[in-house]
Amino acid sequence: MTLVLSDRCNFSCPYCPQQKGKNVLRIQDITAFLDLLRPRLAQEVWLGFYGGEPLLSWPLVEKTVAYAEEKFKGRFRFTLTTNGSLLKKEHIFYLKKNRFKLVLSYDGLAQKNRDAGSVTTVEKALANLREHYSAGYAVNSVFTPQTVPLLAVSMAEMLKKGHKHLLCSLDTSVPWQNADLTALEGELKQLVSVCLEHQQKTGSMPLENLKENEKKGVFACFAGRDRLALLADNTVWGCEIFHTLLGRDPHNPDYAKYCFGKLADFISGFKEVTPAVAANYAELRQDYFFSTKKEMCGLCDDLESCAVCPVTAALATGILAVLPSWTCEVKKITRRAQAGFAAALGPPGRIRQNAHA
Ligand code: SF4
Ligand code: SF4
Numbered sequence: 001m002t003l004v005l006s007d008r009c010n011f012s013c014p015y016c017p018q019q020k021g022k023n024v025l026r027i028q029d030i031t032a033f034l035d036l037l038r039p040r041l042a043q044e045v046w047l048g049f050y051g052g053e054p055l056l057s058w059p060l061v062e063k064t065v066a067y068a069e070e071k072f073k074g075r076f077r078f079t080l081t082t083n084g085s086l087l088k089k090e091h092i093f094y095l096k097k098n099r100f101k102l103v104l105s106y107d108g109l110a111q112k113n114r115d116a117g118s119v120t121t122v123e124k125a126l127a128n129l130r131e132h133y134s135a136g137y138a139v140n141s142v143f144t145p146q147t148v149p150l151l152a153v154s155m156a157e158m159l160k161k162g163h164k165h166l167l168c169s170l171d172t173s174v175p176w177q178n179a180d181l182t183a184l185e186g187e188l189k190q191l192v193s194v195c196l197e198h199q200q201k202t203g204s205m206p207l208e209n210l211k212e213n214e215k216k217g218v219f220a221c222f223a224g225r226d227r228l229a230l231l232a233d234n235t236v237w238g239c240e241i242f243h244t245l246l247g248r249d250p251h252n253p254d255y256a257k258y259c260f261g262k263l264a265d266f267i268s269g270f271k272e273v274t275p276a277v278a279a280n281y282a283e284l285r286q287d288y289f290f291s292t293k294k295e296m297c298g299l300c301d302d303l304e305s306c307a308v309c310p311v312t313a314a315l316a317t318g319i320l321a322v323l324p325s326w327t328c329e330v331k332k333i334t335r336r337a338q339a340g341f342a343a344a345l346g347p348p349g350r351i352r353q354n355a356h357a
Contacts, residue, residue, distance in 0.1 A: 002229035005057040015171045023232035048079040055086040087125040102137040108154025110147035138165035145180035152190035173315035176326035188337035219307035224281030236260035
C-alpha cells in the first residue's frame with residue numbers, strides 16, 4: 001500500500017512526471033483507509049510513504065507509524081522514498097528503530113543536472129545512512145538520454161563508496177534516439193566490467209539490476225490486485241503512477257476505469273464499485289501489450305523475461321499498455337547486459353576469464 005502524503009516537493013527534477021500542488025493527506029484519512037482494508041490484509045504488508053517529498057510531511061509519517069503499530073501490531077513493514085535533501089540523523093535513527101526500508105533517489109554525477117544545489121546535502125545524507133543504517137537503504141539512480149553518458153562512471157563511484165543496495169533506472173517516458181541507445185549499450189558494457197571486478201574483489205553484488213532473477217513468466221502489473229494507493233488529493237488508485245497519468249484529467253474515460261474514487265466513495269461503495277474497477281486492472285498483462293508499430297508482446301520470444309510498466313509507457317504514447325519502440329530496445333539492451341554479467345560470472349563463486357572482452 002502506498003500513501004502519497006502530499007504533492008509538495010522541494011525539488012523540480014527534469015524527469016519527474018508528477019504535477020505539484022498543495023494537497024496533503026490527513027491522518028484521519030490514512031487511518032480510515034487502513035481500517036477499511038484491515039480484514040483483507042496479507043500477513044505482512046509493505047506500507048510505503050511517498051510524495052512529492054515525504055519528509056516535508058514528517059509528522060504524518062510518525063503519526064501513521066504510531067497508529068499502525070498500535071492497531072495492527074507488527075503487520076506492516078514500512079518503506080519511504082525520498083530525495084534525501086531533508087534527511088537528518090534523527091530521521092535515520094527513527095527509520096532504523098522502525099525497520100524502514102528507505103529508497104533514496106540520487107543520480108551520481110548526473111545529480112547536478114537535476115538540482116545542482118542538492119549535491120552536498122544529499123551526499124551528506126548518504127554518508128550518514130552508510131554510517132548509521134547501512135543495511136536499511138537503497139540508492140535509486142535515474143538516467144535519461146541526456147545523462148546516460150554518466151551512467152557507468154556514476155554507478156562505479158557508488159559501488160566504490162560501499163553502498164549495499166543500488167538500483168539503476170532509465171527514464172523511458174521520453175524518446176531514446178538510436179545514438180542514445182548506442183550510448184546506453186556502451187555504458188552498460190562498462191558497468192558490467194566494473195561490477196564483475198567488484199564481485200571478484202568483495203564477493204557481493206550491490207547492483208540489484210544484475211542480481212539473478214529466477215522468476216520467469218508473463219508479467220502482470222500489480223496495481224489494483226495486491227496493491228493500492230491513497231493519493232494526496234484523497235483519491236484511491238491501484239498504483240500511484242496511475243494518478244500521475246490520469247489524475248488531472250477526470251474527463252478521460254480511463255479515469256473512471258482505473259480510479260476507485262475519492263476515499264469516502266471508496267469506503268461507501270467498497271463492495272459494489274471496487275470489484276468492477278479492480279477487474280479493469282486485471283487486463284494489464286505484458287502479453288496484452290503492443291508497440292506503437294503494432295507488434296504484440298504476446299508474440300515476442302522475450303515475453304517471459306520482459307516487464308514493462310504500462311503506465312510509464314503511456315506517459316510516452318498516451319495510451320495505456322501501448323509501448324513506444326525505444327522501450328523495447330532499452331529492454332533488449334538491458335537484458336543483454338544482464339546476460340553478459342551472468343555468463344561472465346559463471347557458476348556461483350567463479351568468474352570466467354576473458355568472458356566479457
Ligand atoms: S522485448 Fe519488447 S516486444 Fe518483447 S516483451 Fe518486451 S516490450 Fe514486448
Ligand atoms: S507496473 Fe507500473 S502501474 Fe503496475 S504496479 Fe508497477 S509501477 Fe504500478
